[in-house]
Amino acid sequence: DVKVTQSSRYLVKRTGEKVFLECVQDMDHENMFWYRQDPGLGLRLIYFSYDVKMKEKGDIPEGYSVSREKKERFSLILESASTNQTSMYLCASSPKGGLRISEKTYEQYFGPGTRLTVT
């Protein structure tokens, strides 16, 4: 079974703090994703990575950065946390696709989420 773990289930930080959210997957997946989940807005992609040290912006990258130094680990960084970053953060991974891709490529495996509160 694919397992995606996130470092914390709940986190409370103060405005202006630097926050690190860690995600680890054990299935040797190439692709990793960070989303935030807010009521009524669904899942919105913050950043994704398709290989070690490679990253691309998603739909809402402002205020966030990421790091992927090892294949299994993808970190989300809030350089200076703000109250509008209070949210549920979800990490996901999926295997690499290509021209001959199966639908399995598009199955993203999610971690349990980190509920971050910024006060």
Add this chain to the structure above:
Amino acid sequence: QQQVKQSPQSLIVQKGGISIINCAYENTAFDYFPWYQQFPGKGPALLIAIRPDVSEKKEGRFTISFNKSAKQFSLHIMDSQPGDSATYFCAASIRGTSYGKLTFGQGTILTVHP
């Protein structure tokens, strides 16, 4: 810009009833449409998915109906059970990329009363 619009935001159904959740998309390049199910305290998990070359896909009590011309697809849950109570997300992707990026809808909170 929300490329996938999902409705309703919440849905209450009696046990044994049919739950219907609808999604509409704008980008005609989308060619893979999965549904994810999320239970409280858990991350979303793939439930069922469809490609646009078929109009319907059924897996047990769950059916996706797809209307390419209208750019709409829907999830039907037959004989809904209390254990189906969860948040459901539709999504869309373009299969030609290797990254498997998904664009999600806003989510529907389904409550099935016993």
